[in-house]
Amino acid sequence: MTCRTRNVFIALALICSIYVIAKQPNMDYDVLNRIRSTIRSEDGIEILYTVGGWHNFNTTFFIESSGIGYLNDRYACSVEAAARLQHPLPVILYMTGIKKEAIARYNPWTKNFTNLKLVKVDPGILFKNTSFDRLYLDVKGQATDLTEHISDMMRVFLLKHYGGLYLDTDTVLLKNTSSFDSFLLYNLVNGIMKFESNHFLINEMYNTLAQKKYNNRSWDGLGFRTILDITKKYCKLSLEKGNFDEAGKNCNLTFLRTETFLPIKWVDWKNGLFIQSFKKLEDFRPNVMKNAYGIHFNNHLTSNIPIVRKKGQIHEIIAEQYCPLVYSTLPKVY
Numbered sequence: 294m295t296c297r298t299r300n301v302f303i304a305l306a307l308i309c310s311i312y313v314i315a316k317q318p319n320m321d322y323d324v325l326n327r328i329r330s331t332i333r334s335e336d337g338i339e340i341l342y343t344v345g346g347w348h349n350f351n352t353t354f355f356i357e358s359s360g361i362g363y364l365n366d367r368y369a370c371s372v373e374a375a376a377r378l379q380h381p382l383p384v385i386l387y388m389t390g391i392k393k394e395a396i397a398r399y400n401p402w403t404k405n406f407t408n409l410k411l412v413k414v415d416p417g418i419l420f421k422n423t424s425f426d427r428l429y430l431d432v433k434g435q436a437t438d439l440t441e442h443i444s445d446m447m448r449v450f451l452l453k454h455y456g457g458l459y460l461d462t463d464t465v466l467l468k469n470t471s472s473f474d475s476f477l478l479y480n481l482v483n484g485i486m487k488f489e490s491n492h493f494l495i496n497e498m499y500n501t502l503a504q505k506k507y508n509n510r511s512w513d514g515l516g517f518r519t520i521l522d523i524t525k526k527y528c529k530l531s532l533e534k535g536n537f538d539e540a541g542k543n544c545n546l547t548f549l550r551t552e553t554f555l556p557i558k559w560v561d562w563k564n565g566l567f568i569q570s571f572k573k574l575e576d577f578r579p580n581v582m583k584n585a586y587g588i589h590f591n592n593h594l595t596s597n598i599p600i601v602r603k604k605g606q607i608h609e610i611i612a613e614q615y616c617p618l619v620y621s622t623l624p625k626v627y
């Protein structure tokens with residue numbers, strides 16, 4: 294090879310690689326349109342709407358990622374309570390599956406609550422060609438905790454791209470929280486949090502997850518652990534010192550007391566609070582309840598315990614007042 298042809302060769306190789314780099318699809322390109330097209334491809338499901346313009350900082354959203362195709366009654370109550378309290382600001386329920394039979398059940402809600410939308414989303418399509426593609430394939434290849442991990446990823450993905458208030462489906466709002474700024478709770482759970490889209494901390498969380506080596510022995514690896522690591526690093530948060538105000542300033546968000554949404558501690562649930570009877574909500578720790586903006590039901594401790602109507606269990610007292618439409622359709626035991 295002469296010197297000249299070698300130079301031409303190098304120049305060509307350079308041009309080619311620039312071309313290849315330029316042709317790389319933008320990894321996180323146009324996620325909104327992706328959700329929209331996912332929905333359009335679904336025939337015969339009228340309840341599905343496009344998300345365009347709906348999901349923003351003012352939006353409250355839930356995720357049902359088990360794919361079973363419907364919502365259980367308790368989760369339905371959480372969604373109605375949010376739609377009611379945040380009205381007219383948007384509430385979206387993302388479901389990874391939705392059965393046609395389930396739609397009749399949700400029609401009364403979506404008819405009455407013009408601010409509520411149900412959106413079916415296929416996580417495989419949602420994450421395709423994005424920074425979450427690889428982690429999703431890793432997670433999908435595993436047998437355990439698939440539902441939780443997909444939900445962990447989806448909430449960060451949606452918060453990064455659109456922002457908003459994310460609530461676990463076992464959280465019933467008790468007050469309008471629309472005016473809250475970006476926040477995390479003192480206990481750093483990922484089940485209740487609010488972010489502006491592309492807030493630097495949610496971007497860090499997103500990037501951390503994107504590079505995460507999935508460990509199937511760590512059920513909280515994509516949630517609490519990640520938040521703990523990044524808040525330590527970027528907000529200079531020390532759980533020992535409890536320097537939440539200072540850390541919040543460092544990170545441009547608010548750390549809210551855990552009781553704001555978890556007024557009932559897990560040890561109380563564990564000690565049988567869920568089956569006790571009350572006349573009204575305030576009968577249980579009035580001061581704590583008065584200041585709570587929501588109540589997280591600690592699903593893994595309570596979901597297998599039946600709620601018997603007219604018995605006065607905390608969930609029923611709340612349901613009657615905060616989700617009357619769902620309440621009116623509840624069976625005797627739910």
Ligand SMILES: *[C@@H]1O[C@H](CO)[C@@H](O)[C@H](O)[C@H]1NC(C)=O
Nearest residue numbers: 349350351352382456471472
């Ligand atoms: C959120 O709602 C407030 C009013 O409640 C409005 O001023 C603001 O522009 C909204 N933000 C977005 C991103 O829509």
Ligand SMILES: *[C@@H]1O[C@H](CO)[C@@H](O)[C@H](O)[C@H]1NC(C)=O
Nearest residue numbers: 377378379380381469471472
């Ligand atoms: C909830 O708060 C938002 C923002 O402050 C307000 O626009 C909306 O009307 C409130 N909704 C209800 C039902 O109080």
Ligand SMILES: *[C@@H]1O[C@H](CO)[C@@H](O)[C@H](O)[C@H]1NC(C)=O
Nearest residue numbers: 376377380405406407617618
């Ligand atoms: C319908 O929704 C509105 C808020 O948009 C609420 O005030 C009203 O109580 C709801 N109706 C029923 C039957 O729940």
Ligand SMILES: *[C@@H]1O[C@H](CO)[C@@H](O)[C@H](O)[C@H]1NC(C)=O
Nearest residue numbers: 318327417418419420421422
């Ligand atoms: C992913 O990228 C490939 C190759 O660029 C393209 O054919 C495909 O349509 C993309 N899929 C989505 C969901 O964006």
Ligand SMILES: *[C@@H]1O[C@H](CO)[C@@H](O)[C@H](O)[C@H]1NC(C)=O
Nearest residue numbers: 434435436437438508509510
């Ligand atoms: C975790 O992954 C390893 C290796 O792929 C596998 O042998 C093991 O059964 C998995 N454990 C669980 C709890 O899924």
Ligand SMILES: *[C@@H]1O[C@H](CO)[C@@H](O)[C@H](O)[C@H]1NC(C)=O
Nearest residue numbers: 474475489492493544545546
């Ligand atoms: C902090 O957040 C506010 C909105 O909550 C935003 O307007 C401001 O630019 C942010 N400041 C920094 C330094 O990121």
